[in-house]
Every structure is written in C-alpha cells, then in structure tokens.
Amino acid sequence: MGVYTLFLLVSVLMTLLNIATDKGMLTMATYIFSWLCLLNLLLARYVPRYGIAVSSSLFMAEIVVLFTYFIISGNPDGFSVLWICMLPASGMLLFGRRRTTALCALMLLILLFFFRTGLGGSLLQYSYSETFRMRFPILFTSFYLLSLLLELISYVTRRELDKLREQRRYLYTHDYLTGALNRYGLSEWQKAAVPREGQTALMLDIDFFKQVNDSYGHAVGDEVLAAVSAEVREAVGTQVCRWGGEEFVVWYPEADCPPDMAERLRRTVEDMRIPVRAAAVPLRVTISVGQASGSAQEELGRLIDRADKCLYAAKEAGRNRVVRESDLFTVSEG
Numbered sequence: 001m002g003v004y005t006l007f008l009l010v011s012v013l014m015t016l017l018n019i020a021t022d023k024g025m026l027t028m029a030t031y032i033f034s035w036l037c038l039l040n041l042l043l044a045r046y047v048p049r050y051g052i053a054v055s056s057s058l059f060m061a062e063i064v065v066l067f068t069y070f071i072i073s074g075n076p077d078g079f080s081v082l083w084i085c086m087l088p089a090s091g092m093l094l095f096g097r098r099r100t101t102a103l104c105a106l107m108l109l110i111l112l113f114f115f116r117t118g119l120g121g122s123l124l125q126y127s128y129s130e131t132f133r134m135r136f137p138i139l140f141t142s143f144y145l146l147s148l149l150l151e152l153i154s155y156v157t158r159r160e161l162d163k164l165r166e167q168r169r170y171l172y173t174h175d176y177l178t179g180a181l182n183r184y185g186l187s188e189w190q191k192a193a194v195p196r197e198g199q200t201a202l203m204l205d206i207d208f209f210k211q212v213n214d215s216y217g218h219a220v221g222d223e224v225l226a227a228v229s230a231e232v233r234e235a236v237g238t239q240v241c242r243w244g245g246e247e248f249v250v251w252y253p254e255a256d257c258p259p260d261m262a263e264r265l266r267r268t269v270e271d272m273r274i275p276v277r278a279a280a281v282p283l284r285v286t287i288s289v290g291q292a293s294g295s296a297q298e299e300l301g302r303l304i305d306r307a308d309k310c311l312y313a314a315k316e317a318g319r320n321r322v323v324r325e326s327d328l329f330t331v332s333e334g
Contacts, residue, residue, distance in 0.1 A: 004044060004055070007090070008037035029069050036062050056095060060103055063087065067107060071114050073125050084111075084140060088147035097151055104144045111137045177222055178229035180248060181241040186300075189239055193253040195296045200257035202250040203290045203307035204232070204265065207319040209246040212285070216278045224285060227274045235268055236261065247311075249304055262289045262322040270320065286320035293325070 011034040018027035036058070043055040067087065070080040087107060091100030114120035115133035128136075173185030181189065206212075206228060213221040225246060232248060233240045241249040250265075258264070266289055273282035290310025294303045306325060314323040 004037055004041040004059070008034060008041060011037055029066060029073075033062065033066050060095065060099070064103070064106065064110075068110055071111065072123060074128070081136070085143045088140075088144040089150075092147050092151040097148065097155075101144075101148070104140075108137060108140060108144075111140060175229075175242040178226050178242050180229050180233060181239055183241065183243070186239075186241040186249065186251070189251075190253075190300050195253040195298075195300075197296045198256065198293050199254075199296065199298070199303065200252040200291065200293045201300070201303045201307040202236075202257070202262055202265070203243070203292075203304060203311040204248050204250070204262075204287045205311055205315070206246040206269075207286045207288055207315075209285070212283070216276065216283075220276045220278045220283075223276050224274055224283060227272065228269055228285065228287070231268055231272060232265060235265060243304075249307070251300065253300075257291075257293070262291045262324070265289060266320065266322055288314035288319045289322045290314055291322065291324045 011030050015027060015030040015034055018030055040055040040059050040062075043058075044052045047054070067081075067084045070083060074081040084107060088100065088104055091103055094100075095103065114124060115128065115137065121127075173181060173188055175182045206224070209221065209224070212224055225242075229240065229242065229248065232250070236250050238250060238252050238255065241251070243249045250261075266287055269285065269287045273284065275282045288311055290307045290313065292303055292306035292310055294306070310323040310325060310328060313328055314321050317323065
C-alpha cells in the first residue's frame, strides 16, 4: 500500500505540473492514473480477501498502458518516458521477482517495438534521437538487473534474519540442555492454547538425582537429565517443560491425557539404561510422578501446584510411583 500511495502522490504532482505547463493529453493521462492509484489503494486497504490481488493485477495493466502512452507522446524536451525506469524497483516491491520480470520483459518488448521497428516508429508523436532509442532500452534493462540484484540480496537477508529470529525464539523458549520447553516457553504455549475440560498436568521428578551428581559429577547428571527428557518427550505426545532442576511438567491442554500415561512414563524411565562415560555400566534411574486434572477455566499455575502436591506425596510414599489426586482423597478419607 505504501507504493500505491507513492505513485498516487507522484501522479498528482505530475498532473499539477502538466496543468501548469499546458500539456493537455498528458495532463488527462496522469489525472486518470491518479484516480486509478486511489482505487488500487482503497481496494488493497478495505477489501479484505481479494483486494490486494485485484489491485495488483489492475495496477500492472495500468502501468503498461500509462508507460506506453508516455513512449508514444514523449518529446525531445520532455522526460515522461524516463518514468519507465521506476518500474523495476517499484515492481519488485509490489509484485515480486517473477511477475516483475514478466512485466519488465513486456515493457522492454514495447520499447523495442517503438524504438527499433518502422511500424512502431510511425506511431510516435515525436522522433527520438537514434542515440536515445538505442541506449534507453539498455538503461531500462540495467535498472531491472540492478533491482533484481537488490531484491535477491534482500531475499537472502530476510531468510537469514528469519532463521536467526527462529533460533533466538527457540533459545528463549527451550531449555538448552534437555531440549524441553523452559518456563518462558511454557507460558508462551499457555497463551496460545485453548484448554478443554479435563486438562491434565503431570509433574515428574528424577528420584535421588543428587546422588547421581555427588557420585559421578554434574556432567554425568546433565547426561542423565538429557536422556530422561528425550525419552519422556518421545513418549508423551505433547510438550514437556523443564520446570527446574530435575523436575519436568507434562501438560495436556487440548487433548485427553491417556489414563495410563503417568504409569507408562514411570515404567519407561525405570527400564532405561543410560550409558555414561564416567561409569563402567549404564546408569539406571527412576521417577516419581504427580498427576492433576482440572476444568477448562483453571489456570495452569494452579493445576501445576496441585500436581506438585501429588508428586510430593509420591516421594513421601517411597518414590518410583505415581500419585493422582484421587489417591490423595482416598488416603484422606481412609
């Protein structure tokens, strides 16, 4: 829309200049083009579905007609035909590389027809010099090639910036060690998710993880965290968040949590054999899991707090087990 606005302003200015210099037909051409630019701008802004596509196609046709008229009506004292050099750069902004290439190729053929053929030359109102007729198509082609080069540089730059933006977003939202979401990533996911009735949170913790760090060092502990996280993320079918330390949150906002998922995770981790460089045999670890479900309106933070209470109960009961809220109610009733 910015380019439409620019062309609208330029065409209005040209119309005023043409009125001041008493150029009748040229004044009419730029006046009509001003209204067409305004129509394109209104279509692009206020017709939500097809406005941009329609205005783009109309504008291509309008430019070809206007510039063709500039060629025919141009005179040795004027510079109307020079406006054609704006086409490559503005076309890249409006239509993209492919359509601009086709448009510039058509415009070049029109130039060659009027400048290099007898029939085209007979249609001109004024006679251009031989030097101008020979050099202007070359100048126009040079403008196109320069615009194409700048567009390609811009495209490569935008693509690299998109990659960097995506990498930065990943680093902001994911835990570097485990590849799971971090708390910020979980909050971003929460904003986009639409929880349903029965949304479920699992809070899991690696049992006696401090002993792993104390016995083998933190480097081995990091290997264990990464291995457990990868196994859990592969098994759950939803996002996993590293809540802190050796604690992870699994959230099912929009899909039903399988009834046996928590137990499946517990067994999966229990069956793991984690090879580490500092140990002669693969390490084995277990997890404790707390599970809580809530209504669609319940805040995630509250749901996680409830799952954390279940996790605490699982640890108090001996670890390597799953505790659901219904288990807590059963214990309290007993």
